[in-house]
Amino acid sequence: MEHPENDDKYIGLTVNSGVSQPPVVNPYMTRRKRRPMPTAGEFVEGILKGDVSMLSRAVTLVESVSPDHYALAQEVIEKCLPHSGNSRRIGITGVPGAGKSTSIDVFGLHVLKQGGKLAVLAIDPSSERTKGSILGDKTRMEKLSIHPSAFIRPSPSAGSLGGVARKTRETIVLCEAAGYNNIFVETVGVGQSETAVHSMVDFFLLIQLAGTGDELQGIKRGIMEMADGIVINKADGDNIGRAKLAQAQFKSALHLFPPTTSGWMPEVLCYSGYYELGIPEVWAMIDRYFEFVKGNGYFERKRHEQARYWMYETINERLRSAFYDNPQVETMLADRERLVLDNRLSSFIAAREVLNFYFDNIAGNRTK
Ligand code: GDP
Numbered sequence: 001m002e003h004p005e006n007d008d009k010y011i012g013l014t015v016n017s018g019v020s021q022p023p024v025v026n027p028y029m030t031r032r033k034r035r036p037m038p039t040a041g042e043f044v045e046g047i048l049k050g051d052v053s054m055l056s057r058a059v060t061l062v063e064s065v066s067p068d069h070y071a072l073a074q075e076v077i078e079k080c081l082p083h084s085g086n087s088r089r090i091g092i093t094g095v096p097g098a099g100k101s102t103s104i105d106v107f108g109l110h111v112l113k114q115g116g117k118l119a120v121l122a123i124d125p126s127s128e129r130t131k132g133s134i135l136g137d138k139t140r141m142e143k144l145s146i147h148p149s150a151f152i153r154p155s156p157s158a159g160s161l162g163g164v165a166r167k168t169r170e171t172i173v174l175c176e177a178a179g180y181n182n183i184f185v186e187t188v189g190v191g192q193s194e195t196a197v198h199s200m201v202d203f204f205l206l207i208q209l210a211g212t213g214d215e216l217q218g219i220k221r222g223i224m225e226m227a228d229g230i231v232i233n234k235a236d237g238d239n240i241g242r243a244k245l246a247q248a249q250f251k252s253a254l255h256l257f258p259p260t261t262s263g264w265m266p267e268v269l270c271y272s273g274y275y276e277l278g279i280p281e282v283w284a285m286i287d288r289y290f291e292f293v294k295g296n297g298y299f300e301r302k303r304h305e306q307a308r309y310w311m312y313e314t315i316n317e318r319l320r321s322a323f324y325d326n327p328q329v330e331t332m333l334a335d336r337e338r339l340v341l342d343n344r345l346s347s348f349i350a351a352r353e354v355l356n357f358y359f360d361n362i363a364g365n366r367t368k
Contacts, residue, residue: 040075047080047178050117052151055178059219062170063156066254077170078178085303087176088290089183091197093223100186101140103207103273108144111182117149117177118182123193124155125164132333151180162317165196169310172200198226199309202299203289205282206230210239210246210270225257226264228289231282235270243270262298264289322363329358 038046038057046054057073061073092107094100108118120141144150154166172183185201187193198204223231230250235243252267260266267285271278293299323329332354339345 009027037072040072043072043076044079044177046176047076048083050179052178054135055151055174056153058174059153059171062174063167073170077173081174082241084173084176087148087172087181087183088095088203088286089172089185089201090286090313091185091187091194091204092207093187093194093197093205094233095209096188098207098209099205101199101230103143103233103271104184104186105143106273106276106279107283108141108150108182108184110283111255112147113150116181117151117179117202118144118147118184119153119172119180120144120184121153121168121171121175122155122186122188123161123168123197124188125159125161125166126188126191130331151175151178160320161196162313164323165193165200166314166317168196169200194223194226199306199313202293202302203228203286205286208246208250209234210242224253228260228262228264228267229282229285230254230266232268233271233273236272237274237279240270246270262302263296264292264298323358326358326362328362329354332357 036037038054043061047058058073058076061069061076064073074078092104094099104120108120109237112118129354139145141150141152145152153171156164168185172185175183183201185197187197194204204226206223206229208230210232232243232246232250247268254266254268269278269282269285271282273279290299293302324333336345336350336354340347340350
């Protein structure tokens with residue numbers, strides 16, 4: 001059809017007819033086929049062989065929110081459990097900027113020089129893959145990320161702390177079954193995640209900085225109490241004096257804390273992650289700790305205690321999500337909440353009504 005713009009009165013606006021679209025832009029492109037989901041047996045076989053891509057896929061499965069994936073993931077974990085446990089689990093925390101990624105990079109290389117394999121995992125309930133801090137992200141650990149014996153996995157994406165932490169806990173099992181005998185679990189030292197990390201590691205390392213005014217600020221007292229070792233980073237150049245001073249302050253502060261249940265007296269050391277100073281010394285401290293707690297039986301006791309903790313955590317988390325994620329419960333909650341806020345219903349009656357509805361109509365119908 002002739003374009004109306006080609007009329008004489010629109011002189012200068014000639015419109016050429018277009019070029020017809022070629023049928024295929026890139027004849028070599030074929031649709032990528034979706035890989036079929038391996039069976040639990042295939043997952044486990046791959047993991048036990050140390051197949052990294054199978055391990056990654058299993059971790060993705062663990063992190064998935066789909067109920068089908070949940071069942072399969074649990075089967076894989078169960079089969080991996082007898083092959084797990086044979087590792088040193090080390091929690092590493094510190095406020096943003098303390099130098100966690102720089103330090104994990106050099107600590108990791110130091111550990112790997114002694115042989116074995118290292119998995120770096122993270123717990124950061126505030127993180128999402130697309131924004132915010134992404135702990136454990138490969139790009140933050142330049143040397144480790146290209147090391148063939150290192151497996152780095154960012155935090156499971158945002159969700160409830162319980163959910164995120166459980167996924168990391170389960171990932172530890174998979175990594176250990178795949179032969180990773182060193183596990184680092186990273187977290188930002190500002191909130192609740194530390195308690196969760198503490199409940200899944202053998203040794204808890206707190207990275208601190210000197211010269212930030214009151215040395216005990218910025219990190220919650222409870223986190224300091226959990227630490228088995230406090231290391232002051234950036235002890236280099238002009239900062240060495242301040243780092244030493246902070247070391248003395250931390251040491252005396254630790255004396256005020258109640259004795260640890262392990263009987264281990266937490267140590268305080270200075271180092272520089274960036275200039276790689278004092279790294280073997282930090283690691284020697286961690287070796288001493290493991291020797292100490294394996295000698296006095298605390299290592300085993302703590303792992304048993306943690307296993308119990310995770311049993312109850314998993315129950316709590318599943319109950320909570322089964323309840324709150326149910327659409328009918330959600331609607332009913334919104335309704336009762338309004339009545340409570342309008343003073344037309346007491347909090348207790350509202351709670352009882354919703355719970356009764358859940359137990360009578362929903363809980364019993366769940367088969368999974
Ligand atoms: P994160 O947020 O705890 O992971 O900290 P990063 O590892 O990203 O480090 C924050 C900043 O501190 C970066 O600019 C690092 O280069 C710097 N940094 C880390 N370790 C050291 C160190 O040992 N000495 C000095 N001077 N700077 C460091």
